[in-house]
Amino acid sequence: MSPLLQVKNVTKKYGGLTANNDISFDVAENEILSVIGPNGAGKSTLFKMIASFTPTTSGEVIYQGERISNLKPHIVARKGVVRTFQETTIFKSMTVRESVVVAQHLRAKASLAGYFWGSKTAKEDVTAFGKYADELLEFLGMSEISNEQASNLPQGSLRALGIAIGLATDPKVLLLDEPFAGMNHDETMNMVNLVRSVRDERGVTVMLVEHDMPAVMNISDRIVVLNFGEKIAEGTPSEIQNNEKVIEAYLGSVDDEIGM
């Protein structure tokens, strides 16, 4: 299978600090790929560059044969590469359903003027958005909280809301930023199942940045390991678990804790 998304020799420098140095890897269609690494390894920076939230210093990100790095976030989102954020980045005073409806604006067929004058296409759009929002929220098991204000939601639901907003844009590639952080074991397992069903049932390719090792090992098809801005390993979960460099740099210090 030809890669859906390619990270090619990407480097990011902030002044004298190198956050990412010459990182390359491929993401295949329908894959769940995790980027892991200790704090400060440059995972979030890499994500920002893939979603074009920050420009690369050198190198490029290719999606379906097109360069998507150094563009603007909304253009990359239109192409189908959408990132989610950690839980504090939400539309605070909208309800869950409103957030999911507004997030569908890329699917709109009518123009902004059409909405203003209330054209037929616009009305059809509005109905379709509502219907899809309900469907999506049911898929994510969020129907019961669909009329809750986002600022009143507990942490776990906020993460799910982030994913719901991301999914509403109809992405091909979804970039999840620490979807399991701060969750207990049960919540994590629910989220793992959710992410997996996003891939299985919606055909969305998923990339995630995560610290929770058991969850990462459970969910990932492949893993890319960063350390001090360098890629030190890439492979299946079992390959990564047995990779000496990884154990040395990263897992070695915590292996008692996670029992590997």
Add this chain to the structure above:
Amino acid sequence: MMLGFTSKQLVGVGIFLFMIFIGVPLIIGATGRWDFYFTLTSVALLAIASAGVWLTFYIGRINIGQGAFALIGAYVSAILVVKAGWSFWISLPAAGLFAAIVAILIGLPILRLRGVYFAMITLVLTQVVTLTALALPITNGAKGISNIPLPSSISVFGIPILPDFAAMENTKLAFYYTACIIMILTYAALYRLVNSRLGHLCRSMQQNEELASSIGVNISYIRVVIFAISSFFGGLGGAMFGSIAQSVYPSSFQVADSVNFMLNCFLGGLGFVFGPMLGTLVLYFGWDLLFEFGKYQMLIYSTVLIIIIRFLPNGLLSIRFGKGGDK
């Protein structure tokens, strides 16, 4: 249900229109307070400009520069009528458009700023436009432009649509009606905009620009569009004002006016489309009513304002409709 309104809302709109077009003239006729026409016309025009400020609030920007665009609108209309001999009715949209174009040029760089930084730049804008008006030959410096003719008649294919204002017996009433009609059109447009997709996108930007751009919203484009519409309203209000006063001076709109436009929005309620209209009415009348207190006028006025903003952060309309809402 009609036009997406509930029957209760329709009744409300109906009463409002009746009051404006029939109720007020009747009351003024009965009491003989003809000066109220001027006051209410001013309220309507200031409410138009305030609607623009409200709209920039809606994308999360504090706009203290509406005075600049009102002044631009007033000058553009005055120059077009006096020097180019245009009909006022054509100069009116032209003034709005010119203000919008200026807003696009200024907005492109400054709309990147957020919070207090954007507010400070807009605060300076009014002063910049005032100084420009003092310096340019076409605006006639400190002397301004006076003796602007009243709006002339307008006819299409020989059918008269609007009469010549100068030939009218009651110019005040004519201006009152004109200002009210433009205000109603402004707020109807604002209401539609806020309740259409553009409004929803604005709300998403107001709450989180990063997340908005991640769902594919072209935030820099929408910011500029909204700022242009906002300034269009400012230019429109300013141009009408100049026409009523029949003169424009660099001091016609000052920093204090810009601040008032913003206060109108705060007072009425940022969560309500019709907030700035109510805010303008209350602020303008409140100031006038406190005139009897002489030197204490400012003291009482500002104390009341502080109390209102402290205890009703969502504006006067939140008393009636509760917190937030988008109606």
